[in-house]
Amino acid sequence: MDYTEQIISFHNFIADECIPGVSLDCAIFGFHDTRLKVLLLRWKDTSEWCLPGGFIYKTESVDRAAERVLYERTGLDKLFLQQFHLFGDAVRYDREEMWRRQKMPMSFSERWPERTLSVGYYALVDHTQVTPTPDFMTDECRWWDISDLPSLLYDHRQIVTVALQTLRSQLNWQPIGLNLMAEKFTIPELQRLYEAVLDKPLDARNFHKKIMGLHILTRLDERRTGKAHKSPFLYRFDRENYQKALGNGNLSFV
Amino acid sequence: MDYTEQIISFHNFIADECIPGVSLDCAIFGFHDTRLKVLLLRWKDTSEWCLPGGFIYKTESVDRAAERVLYERTGLDKLFLQQFHLFGDAVRYDREEMWRRQKMPMSFSERWPERTLSVGYYALVDHTQVTPTPDFMTDECRWWDISDLPSLLYDHRQIVTVALQTLRSQLNWQPIGLNLMAEKFTIPELQRLYEAVLDKPLDARNFHKKIMGLHILTRLDERRTGKAHKSPFLYRFDRENYQKALGNGNLSFV
DNA sequence: ACAAAAGTGTTACAACTACACCCATGG
DNA sequence: CCATGGGTGTAGTTGTAACACTTTTGT
Structure with missing residues (x-):
């Protein structure tokens, strides 16, 4: 199965099995070399990075979907994982551009909503337990220092910013930092x-x-x-x- | 136009113009007679109450939709209004029961998703500026003391609870209470x-x-x-x- | 004149901040 | 033996909590 077949089949699966128009993005934070890191994926054949994300099955809770996405990406479960915001701007990204980047036939877009909302979760993980692994749509998966992020797709820069704000404000009131340690x-x-x-x-x-x-x-x-x-x-x-x-x-x- | 025609036409409008499967519920708080109140609607011909809510137009931001819903219900704009949670349990309510209550023909359900997520907003309003008004689906709209709520539809009791928790935690850190005063x-x-x-x-x-x-x-x-x-x-x-x-x-x- | 709520200051305690020296270890 | 970071206590300040009496007003 080549890339195009794979991505069409993937999108067909989502269109059939998932809630349309709502995606889920995870800011997965780790800590390494005295720096706070976030896990990013590099889109195939581009130099553009994005947050790991996914879709919500029609029969699963949104929290469960977030656990699943995190598990698929890091192999970890039962992590500290918290919903922090629904990103619902009228235009969160250029749909046609996304389509081109994914090398999707434009005709397919009939099965795809014009716009997606995205619910943001953040996770705190012990980076020693994680083996970052790209999937078929991405070439590379690795930790990035939060003070030195690459160019991010969609509104993912904003999502990381809000996730960080949430993390900071919560760090003062509950010992969530411990979830990031070995x-x-x-x-x-x-x-x-x-x-x-x-x-x-x-x-x-x-x-x-x-x-x-x-x-x-x-x-x-x-x-x-x-x-x-x-x-x-x-x-x-x-x-x-x-x-x-x-x-x-x-x-x-x- | 009788009630059934009206509600079918309303649902057709939503199915055509709004994002499917995502609704929006507002906990509108007011303060009166030394008690904190929340604005509720009573469903036509029932004794069941619910939060004012609505749907998101395909071309508007979620925040804008919340402002619109609030405006439609209270006639107020530019209020303190804040998103606080996306409610995404796999089963938030009994779909058939809701259908019956709304007196919708079951056949219509083809145009309706099996499940809806709901994004919760809370608003703080000066109750002296509000004239609570029911819409065509509801018989009554009035303030309820938060410590004496009636039976609520769907998971709206939980939504009010989480809204209150959010309000409480924010009251300590920012003077949002002032939005509730005349x-x-x-x-x-x-x-x-x-x-x-x-x-x-x-x-x-x-x-x-x-x-x-x-x-x-x-x-x-x-x-x-x-x-x-x-x-x-x-x-x-x-x-x-x-x-x-x-x-x-x-x-x-x- | 009485009842009811407004207005106001001090003290004790808890939480947070600033600050400096000696110690153990590997190179 | 030296460079590096670990470990530790105290004093000052700031913020929060407890507490009671006098004043004003309408009835």
């Missing part, structure tokens, strides 16, 4: 994450107090070694205590 | 509003300090008279200062 991590590593998300330096002593004050980290009898300085302790996110604290109202989910 | 109001009246939204009593002295500390209220040379006690001063929301404060970062829009 299983074991050090306090300074976590601080680097907060600094990357908030885009400002934080005071190590105050950060330590604040994070420890949440009582949701367990210090392990293990240290991160191999660096030319004092080895920091490793910690683990204590999900049990976290749930307990949520129940007590000690942690606020705004 | 042009001139007293500090104690505003306090009653905050108490109604947050559902807890507040201390008058602390409230006064906090609200005045925002520097966005102007005290008028006028008092509210006619009650058997000391007449309170009237204040006006100073939108100019408000914009200035927003620019300075003194007020935070999360």
